[in-house]
Amino acid sequence: MEASDAIKAVQAGRFSPFYVLYGKDRYRMEQFVELIKNKMFQPEDQNMGINKYDTQETSLDEIMIEADSAPFFMEKKLILVKDSIVFGTGKDNSKLEHRQEAILNYIEHPLESSVVVFIVNAEKLDERKKLVKSLKNRKVIIHFPELEPNQLLQWLKKRAGEQGRLLDPDGGELLIRRVGMSMQQLVQELDKLCLHVGERGEITRELVDQLIGVTVEEDVFLLVDAIVNVKLADALAMYKALLIRKEEPIKLVALIVRQIRMMIHIKELEGHHYSPQQIAGMIGAHPYAVKLASEKSKGYQKKRLAELLSSLADLDYGMKTGKVDKALGLELFILSLGSSYTLSFQSESFMMD
Secondary structure, three states: OOHHHHHHHHHOOOOOOEEEEEOOOHHHHHHHHHHHHHHHOOHHHHHHHEEEEEOOOOOHHHHHHHHOOOOOOOOOEEEEEEEOOOOOOOOOOOOOOOOHHHHHHHHHOOOOOEEEEEEEOOOOOOOOOHHHHHHHHOOOEEEOOOOOHHHHHHHHHHHHHHOOOEEOHHHHHHHHHHHOOOHHHHHHHHHHHHHHHOOOOEEOHHHHHHHOOOOHHHHHHHHHHHHHOOOHHHHHHHHHHHHHOOOOHHHHHHHHHHHHHHHHHHHHHHOOOOOHHHHHHHHOOOHHHHHHHHHHHOOOOHHHHHHHHHHHHHHHHHHHOOOOOHHHHHHHHHHHHHHHHHHHHHHHHHHHO
């Protein structure tokens, strides 16, 4: 079942007797559970109508017996089950017996007054399990993947609109770049911006730049740009600013390496005509991060990126083994780029002649 279809059904007061929620987007999962709670009960009745379990502490048999029991003093009952081992691939440390048949038997004749929701803390379900295969056919499994960049931006604009504010597209993109793809953190920062601009106010790129602090990742993104383009003065200024903020040089090297490696992978996969969504899945990155790295990588030669990656690997080894001073090592690396770039350029020119 698509998440959007499930949300529309619940908003209309139509509940499935059984749900299995999973995916990377924990925020939307939590919001879906809150929607079910609020549609099923008045706030003052939620304590009476909601039962919570954890498969690390309670067996499936006990949970399904509760689901098959009529509610006391209430018309309906909501059973929330935190799970990582029954549907997911997590390690079972509970030493409990979880008979999958307990769910399969219950779902054949579920109690009309009960709604059971399994909240699986996993990006993927264990497809090998008979239980997962069976419930997939019943369309009770709901996947909550992270939103794609354009969907995330539209979602932010909609949330701002619900508060009577306008989110400028450029402001939205910078907000995502500064805060990251966590919807929980994006909500917090967007709501602060909405409060700042007031009714009918506009959240612009300039406002986001002024009020939302620059992240280390964004600074590293700009640092990589300066390094690849041999803008030594800019690169050194950025690096020294990061040191003043007490950023660890070894961590900075790791972030630079990650960014360059991602750009190399993207250039390679784009050469085989993979879409940004496919690339994101293949390299395990968010589509928005892939989009940004793809835009940057277009102006760089893969050979140049590979050379930098190799040099950074040597630097990382030297720093970690104590052969190279951590703070000075990265500064000398940046300074060395000028001479290495000049030699490389002269070599290429000689071969062309």
